[in-house]
Amino acid sequence: MAASSVAVMHVDRSSLAVVTVHNEDIMVLPHPDLHIRMGTLEKQRVGATVEWEPRTAVLTAQKLYFAKKDTDIILDEIPLQEITEMLQNTEQGQKLKEPPSIVIQTVSGGYNSGRTYVYRAETAEEHELWFADLCSYREKATLLQEKMEKKMLNSGNSFNQFRQRVLEVYESSGSQTFFATLIFASFAIDLSQAELLPPDGSYRAQQFDNADTVFTALFTIELAINLFARSKHCFRPFYQDGWNILDVIIVCVTLMTQLSSGVPSLKPLRLIRVFRIAKIFRRLTSLNKIVNALASALVPVGNSFLILFLVTCIWAALATHLFRSRSEVFFGKFSASLFTVRISYLSSSVFFDLVFFSDIVSPDVPSGDRRQVISASFSSSPCCSWASAVTRTIFEDGLLKTSTDYGIAIFFVSYVLIAGVFLINVVVAVLLDEFISSIQRRKQAMLREHEELEEKRKDAKRAKGVLDPLTSHLANFVNDTDLSLKIKQTYERLDQDGSGGLNFTEFQNGVKKLPTANPMHILKDDFDLLTDGGRLCNDEGEFSSVQFQRMMREELRRFSQRMVSNAMSETQSQELKSILLMLKVMDLKSEQQERDSRASLRSESEYETKSFASAVFDVCDKQGRGMLSKQEASHGFSYLKIPRDRHEEIFEGLREEEGGLSREEFLRAVVFAESKEDQLQSLQQQVSRIQQDLSDVKEMMAKMCHGELDLPARDV
Numbered sequence: 001m002a003a004s005s006v007a008v009m010h011v012d013r014s015s016l017a018v019v020t021v022h023n024e025d026i027m028v029l030p031h032p033d034l035h036i037r038m039g040t041l042e043k044q045r046v047g048a049t050v051e052w053e054p055r056t057a058v059l060t061a062q063k064l065y066f067a068k069k070d071t072d073i074i075l076d077e078i079p080l081q082e083i084t085e086m087l088q089n090t091e092q093g094q095k096l097k098e099p100p101s102i103v104i105q106t107v108s109g110g111y112n113s114g115r116t117y118v119y120r121a122e123t124a125e126e127h128e129l130w131f132a133d134l135c136s137y138r139e140k141a142t143l144l145q146e147k148m149e150k151k152m153l154n155s156g157n158s159f160n161q162f163r164q165r166v167l168e169v170y171e172s173s174g175s176q177t178f179f180a181t182l183i184f185a186s187f188a189i190d191l192s193q194a195e196l197l198p199p200d201g202s203y204r205a206q207q208f209d210n211a212d213t214v215f216t217a218l219f220t221i222e223l224a225i226n227l228f229a230r231s232k233h234c235f236r237p238f239y240q241d242g243w244n245i246l247d248v249i250i251v252c253v254t255l256m257t258q259l260s261s262g263v264p265s266l267k268p269l270r271l272i273r274v275f276r277i278a279k280i281f282r283r284l285t286s287l288n289k290i291v292n293a294l295a296s297a298l299v300p301v302g303n304s305f306l307i308l309f310l311v312t313c314i315w316a317a318l319a320t321h322l323f324r325s326r327s328e329v330f331f332g333k334f335s336a337s338l339f340t341v342r343i344s345y346l347s348s349s350v351f352f353d354l355v356f357f358s359d360i361v362s363p364d365v366p367s368g369d370r371r372q373v374i375s376a377s378f379s380s381s382p383c384c385s386w387a388s389a390v391t392r393t394i395f396e397d398g399l400l401k402t403s404t405d406y407g408i409a410i411f412f413v414s415y416v417l418i419a420g421v422f423l424i425n426v427v428v429a430v431l432l433d434e435f436i437s438s439i440q441r442r443k444q445a446m447l448r449e450h451e452e453l454e455e456k457r458k459d460a461k462r463a464k465g466v467l468d469p470l471t472s473h474l475a476n477f478v479n480d481t482d483l484s485l486k487i488k489q490t491y492e493r494l495d496q497d498g499s500g501g502l503n504f505t506e507f508q509n510g511v512k513k514l515p516t517a518n519p520m521h522i523l524k525d526d527f528d529l530l531t532d533g534g535r536l537c538n539d540e541g542e543f544s545s546v547q548f549q550r551m552m553r554e555e556l557r558r559f560s561q562r563m564v565s566n567a568m569s570e571t572q573s574q575e576l577k578s579i580l581l582m583l584k585v586m587d588l589k590s591e592q593q594e595r596d597s598r599a600s601l602r603s604e605s606e607y608e609t610k611s612f613a614s615a616v617f618d619v620c621d622k623q624g625r626g627m628l629s630k631q632e633a634s635h636g637f638s639y640l641k642i643p644r645d646r647h648e649e650i651f652e653g654l655r656e657e658e659g660g661l662s663r664e665e666f667l668r669a670v671v672f673a674e675s676k677e678d679q680l681q682s683l684q685q686q687v688s689r690i691q692q693d694l695s696d697v698k699e700m701m702a703k704m705c706h707g708e709l710d711l712p713a714r715d716v
Helices: 002-015 090-096 124-153 158-170 173-196 203-229 232-239 242-259 264-283 285-296 298-323 334-361 367-379 386-394 403-461 468-474 480-494 504-512 524-530 545-570 574-620 630-639 644-653 663-705
Strands: 018-021 024-027 037-046 050-059 063-068 074-079 083-089 101-106 116-120
Touching: 037 124, 037 524, 050 116, 050 124, 083 124, 083 403, 101 124, 101 403, 158 203, 173 203, 173 264, 203 232, 203 242, 232 242, 242 264, 264 285, 285 298, 285 403, 298 334, 298 403, 386 403, 468 480, 468 545, 480 504, 480 545, 504 524, 545 574, 574 630, 574 663, 630 644, 630 663
Parallel strands: none
Antiparallel strands: 018 024, 037 050, 037 116, 050 063, 063 074, 083 101, 101 116
């Protein structure tokens, strides 16, 4: 089983073909026999706008691969066991009348560095199929990964593997249910024995003893299994659980009474087997919550009982000195006085409980009848004789007549009011307060975890840029100078070799090492989007610190727009929505002003060009005719650094007047040539990238034709 798991874990990687292009290894999609599902998924790309780019998606048993449309070269892959959560963003699809999108959240520190992917299928039916298959195989891959981790943890030692297997069996639901049933059965037999009380030596008593022996043996075996399963690191996992310690005490005392059944003094210890039912608290979550809440109230309630005990000791000491001569039995020494006054507040608490519950149980009973009910109930209680048997016996004639008798009555009544009414209720109040507070803290913790989970799900569904962790850090700038300094420091940290340029590989590896809240995983298409299709890079595919400043400032603007848009869509406050809408309108006006400013700059640049070209025209027009011949105009174009092979093209595009070119024609030709030069440079960059891609594809196809590409063989 373990060997097959290892084979499954590596089957995807071993089945991938490797193509070497320009000394670079490129992975292609796995063999079709390994495909579980293959189709087209559109990837969400967040830039100036939210775009959806089609990708070829291939799902295998362990990974989800993505390639460019109509190609086999892998652009990205997601290990299924590293997917922490998968969500369906149906709200956006309903608003736009489009198929819902699939939000894939990966584990932080994994292959994808915690990146969140958003994909959507072409139809709703395909979406359901993709989502169902991804959920199913993700669960299988996660279980397989857990088994592999456990195997690696205990690898190299058959004893550790056996111990881990025993722990899995012991913690299984079947085993826990079996032992819980044993606990209930043992408790039921103990109660039956307490009810029937069979004589020693009788047949029924022998049956109860045999049942006790069987249960003791079974619980001893359970304890031994638990000890062995948690014996790693010198039994640390075992004794860190307090319930295990209680289990050891109960089993050890029960074994001791079983082995020494002939010793009469140890026979009462057999009663401890009744406490076996306490083991059920660990297995039942609802009971465990109550026990934990009571345990958290032990210290405050203990402090309250300490105050009550100290007050009782004070009154007991006073009663010993005051009433010892009147009643040697009740107040002859401190211990006797302490017991006597303790009974007094117990009886008083019983009395007030009777009054309280009589108002609740029988509110419609007349007050006179209710007093009779209270008197009868109190007279039948065990503590009812305290007033007559203790207090009245120390009166002079048994009646309340003299001032001394009134002093005695005040002494005991004051104690009853302070201890039996006030302090005992303080103890109960503290117990209830701590108990309820513990339950509320647990509920608040669960609510907080639920809110954090919902917030993570909301955040996963939001449109986010690939550099958002870095942009959110830069968003804490103070002013423009501080922002420029932060961006510069980030670039210096990325440019580890200090060459002054960053290409895709350096940028991809560098952003993963930045100390951001979440790591960033950059792909080639992300790099193209950030660099404006490569226009921010030089011929070697690198961008400088100046281009990085421009790139990050643009990303910061997009980040702020997305933040405003997300807040506006999620808030329920109309006032906040109106404020955010005004911010969006102001941002639109700012962009319009920026475009107008660029147009103005272009106009100024064109004006400077025309001014310089006019001066060149005057220099070339030596005869002062206001006209230039082709030769003179060509000389002027060369002076303005316009390539000579472009001169004829310019002349063909212009209408030449008689006698040559006028000043207006010459100036228009210069402006036209410069605009064409800019367009040509941009076109050459795009053509060079297309040629590079075609060259890579041709080289791969050539190797495939000559059989140099090592594709996995089909199973016969």
